[in-house]
Amino acid sequence: MKEQGLVCTPLPREFYARDTVNVARELTGCMLVHHTPEGITAGIIVETEAYLQGDPACHASRGMTPRNSPMFGPPGFAYVYFTYGMHYCFNVVSSAEGVGEAVLIRALEPVQGIELMKNRRRREDIHDLCSGPAKLTQALAIGKEQNCRDLTGEQLFICLARSDAPLVTTTRIGIREGVELPLRFYLKDSKYVSRK
Secondary structure, three states: OEEOOEEOOEOOHHHHOOOHHHHHHHHOOOEEEEEEOOEEEEEEEEEEEEEOOOOOOOOOOOOOOOOOHHHHOOOOEEEEEEEOOOEEEEEEEOOOOOOOOEEEEEEEEEEEOHHHHHHHHOOOOHHHOOOOHHHHHHHOOOOHHHOOOEOOOOOEEEEOOOOOOOEEEEOOOOOOOOOOOOOEEEEOOOOOOOOO
């Protein structure tokens, strides 16, 4: 994809069909892109969290349900769920088909379509546009229609981008179970992460 100086090729399915922790680590520094009728929005992924099948905080920990079934499907698809009765969260299905695992995209550094993001979020501070999982889905217009979307396509996808920032590994936030697991990753000096 080339648009207004943005050159981006979707990551192949093989990227996602690997160990979920490695996928979560390597997604940091990549770019998430969404084409919509209103325009293109894109941001560098600065924070992720891995969710593993045997992990009590993972939606798939108790088996497949209608809600979490995308997690058990082929890797490289979106798993978008509604939470707290008001927000969507965007996840990337990882590991092998039949294994219920995914990577939550927690925060982005906006790089394209910033005015459109501001309009959608009704915010002016660029640091507040995508600094949380619910914020970034609103800014990029990701909702239930994007659940099960193939991320190797040309509408909603992730591509490689450059980042030399060191990666911080820490425990996840906003959960009650599995809080001790070091499965959250963020770019060390980023001003766009949800919480340091």
